[in-house]
Amino acid sequence: MWLLRKEWRELVASRSWWILLLAMGPLVGVSFISAVRTYAEASGLNGTAVGQGVGEAFSPLVGVWAPTFSACELAAAFLLPFVGIRLVSGDRQSGALKIELQHPMPAFARISAKALVLLAGWGIATTAPALAIVLWKSYGGHLYPPELATVVFGHMLNAGLTIALAAATASVTEHPSTAAILTLSVTVGTWIINFIAAVHGGVWERAAGYTPTAMVAEFQHGLIRLDVVLVALALVFAGLGLAAIWMRLGVRVRRRVNESIALGALTAAVMFACTFVTPSWDTSESRGNSFPEADEEALKEIRTPLRIEAHLAPEDPRRADLEHRALSKLRRVMPRVQVHYMSATSIGLFEQTAPHYGEIWYELGGRKTMSRVTTAEGVLEAIYEIAGVKPPPEDEESIFRGHPLAVPPTGAATVFYGIWPAVIVATALFLRGRASIR
Amino acid sequence: MLHVANLTKRYGHLTALSEVSFSIRPGEVLGLIGPNGSGKTTLFECLGGVLPADGGTISEDGRALTERERRARVFYLPDAIAPWPAQTVRWALDFTAGFFGVRHVSDTCLTPTDVAAQLALEPLLDSPIGTLSKGQRKRALLGIGLLTPQPILLADEPFDGLDLRQTREVAQTLRAHAVSGRTMFLSIHQINDAARVCDRFVLLSSGRVCGEGTLDELSAVAHKPGERNLEDVFLALT
Known part of the structure; x- marks a missing residue:
């Protein structure tokens, strides 16, 4: 409990988290406003498609929530890793790790505490898309909770992957900047796999189905594949395990390397086994991932x-x-x-x-x-x-008839570009007064 | 009694510690003396478990200690660190007591308030650690070290950054803790400071132990019986 509280204080004290929070509002705002406007126009706003029935086929999942939550994907790829690296590397940089390591607590428990706090921090950041849901409801928009829950779950899982990756790179490398480069290299690496898959197909195509981009895309369409979830969880545990291995400064490097290789082999075997798991659930209201x-x-x-x-x-x-x-x-x-x-x-x-x-x-x-x-x-x-x-x-x-909504995104700009940043800055300043934020 | 035997540490081809052996007696203030680069910090880090040693054992009453047992007996307080820089001194002391457990002195709990009073930290309690001066930070770190429950405290350069008055006050505090039963193992490069506070000494030079004992014992080994100047004894032995 002490460690969780400590990690939470460290997260609140980190500027990188506040920057993530600050950026989330405008990022979500741009996506949401654009999506709602397009949805409204397709639904007949300003007479654009009146009587043509274009809006009838519209599902809020595909038309609004997939683009709105794509802001989370962007933040998870380019902002969240730095928050994670800061929280993990900070202890090593300040020397706190040398003190904390002398507690007999297992390294995995230690890194798990960081990951839990980071996930909670990410949960707070996703208040921005939650506001979009409130706004959508206030416009009279239709919500189908199972598909929305799937999108949220997918993005939480993606955040978990990012956190595990950031924790692993921050523990393996000596310096945060090296960890940042390594994390972004892995992200770019998954994009390269997607590219190669598109060109060559085959095994690459199968592998690309498990990259974060592909995973999030499926969740955004309301599809939960158990194999994808299991592979993602295996990767999360592997990332945290790797971080735990390299966090133990008092263990010889050769032993840490051997343990890392063993962990890698075990993870690869588990992932391979997971690819044979077939259950999946289509939670979309439109049954877009299923035959009739x-x-x-x-x-x-x-x-x-x-x-x-x-x-x-x-x-x-x-x-x-x-x-x-x-x-x-x-x-x-x-x-x-x-x-x-x-x-x-x-x-x-x-x-x-x-x-x-x-x-x-x-x-x-x-x-x-x-x-x-x-x-x-x-x-x-x-x-x-x-x-x-x-x-x-x-x-x-x-047959799914859709839920057209010809309403403009009134007030969304004020919420995401004005109120959100103001509240974040005010909260940061308030907390700085209470517990000095660096 | 804790016995360190043949502790060795290499960085590639460089041998930082070469078969270092000595003993730590309960309740004593033991000084680790040596010039810069002699391996003092490396030795402490190996004993503290934050750096892997390439060889050697740590044993107690003839039995080699496991990693867990060593952690339960020894706490290493590094030099030149600023842990949790955004957090206040008060929080750091509370966290240490909460995270590591409370240290008992003569059937009473040693509290963060006690330690803050002993090290004159009260005016700094609400200051973030990252904003403290070198000397203030050193006292805050010592507060953290004194609160930990392990019976042996390894403090790397405990007087570094302190002025003369503070050095004397901190030395008195450390001695008081030793009197109450806690063993102090202090790495000190200022030999005069070491002579003032320590009961026994381990002399380290180029990663090797050149001598171990009280000033009288070391003087005898250095063929300078009756010599009361630790500097001269050290120079004679290294």
């Missing part, structure tokens, strides 16, 4: 393993369509589905004239069919055809 319920029931009846061979290059937009509109949904219902992408190039531009390019082959129990359609309906039709299953009738009532 009737189709899901019909697909669950197909017991024979399904094999799909798509002749599409990694950078071909049709492949992205096929993956996001159909195959990602299919994998959730049929975990044993095997998908193989075939292509000779990465962009596919010069393969268009190849005899089989663009073909999608479906094979089930010895029966095969080919289609070139990449929509969910087209994929389902092909599967039903070879499975000999009668397509279920379309349920008009279950």
Whole structure:
């Protein structure tokens, strides 16, 4: 308890946390105001889409909360690491670590206390998007708590990853600036994985599914994948474990290196095992990550393993369509589905004239069919055809109609650009008076 | 009695400590004397467990201590640090007492208020540690060290930054704690300061122990019986 209180005081005393808080308001404000304005215009504000029904398909999750909370992703990538590094490195820089290390408390408990306090600090920073929710409600906007909770959970998990990474780099390196460079290098490294995945596909594509960017994107669409959550938690524990190993200044470097290697190997094994975990939950009101319920029931009846061979290059937009509109949904219902992408190039531009390019082959129990359609309906039709299953009738009532809202973001600018910074500065000054903030 | 045997520490090819051996007796004020670069801080850091030693043992009554046992017996107070710079002296003392546990002296608890009074820290209690002068910070650090519950306190340069009057007052305080049962092991490069406060001495030069004992014992080893000047004894032995 003493350590938690101490870490909290150190966090409150750090300028970096206050800067994070200060920046969160305008960051969220820009995203929220822009999202609400676009949402309103698409819903018919100023007569932009009156009678055309554009707004009918709108979901607040995709239209408002995904862009609004993307400010959290930005802050987690570029601001939160410095708060974490400051809290961990500060003890080493000031010499406090040499004093605290002489307490028999395990190093992992020590770093966990820091991580918990940082997570609480991040929780306070997310008051800014919480204000956006209050504003949205005051406009008469619709809220669907499960999907919103998923977005919040995803960003907390992402913050946990950032904190663990910052703690690890701050413990491994001697100086905070080195830790900052290392942390940003890891972040950039995950972007490179995403880029390589987009070009080469295959294993890279599978690995890219577990990068923070991909993870957050799924949560922002209301999808909770257990494998992603488990991999993220494994990485969080690995990061904190690494920090704990390197925090022990009194242990020989060779032993710390060996322990780090063992931890890395264990984490890799756990992560690999986690990738075989298949349960997932679509918490979005629009069921944007799922086929219609009737189709899901019909697909669950197909017991024979399904094999799909798509002749599409990694950078071909049709492949992205096929993956996001159909195959990602299919994998959730049929975990044993095997998908193989075939292509000779990465962009596919010069393969268009190849005899089989663009073909999608479906094979089930010895029966095969080919289609070139990449929509969910087209994929389902092909599967039903070879499975000999009668397509279920379309349920008009279950179709998501959306929640249009043609209201401008009144007062949001005042809240995020005026009141928020003023409150943060006033609180910081008040606390400085009470317990001298450096 | 705590016995340090063959403690060795290397930084690459440089040997900072070479088979250092000596004893620490209960309730004594032991002085670690040596010039700059002799390995005093390295020795303290190894004993305090914040720097890994390459060899050697720490034993008590003939039995080697585990890491946990060593931590329970020895507290190392580093020199030239400013822990928790944004926090006040009052908070640092309260935190130390709360985090490490309360030290008992003659069946009574030693409180942060007691230590603040002993080290004349009262006017500084509400000042952030980062704003203190070198001498003030040294006294605040000593307050932290005195509050810790371990029976042996290793203090690196406890008089560094203090003026003459403060040095004498702090020396009296340290002696009073030694009288009440706490062992003090002080690393001091000012030999005159050491001679004033310590019961016994460990002389360290270039990472080796050149002598251990009281002034009389060291004078005898240096073939200068009756010599009362520790500086001369030290020079004769190193």
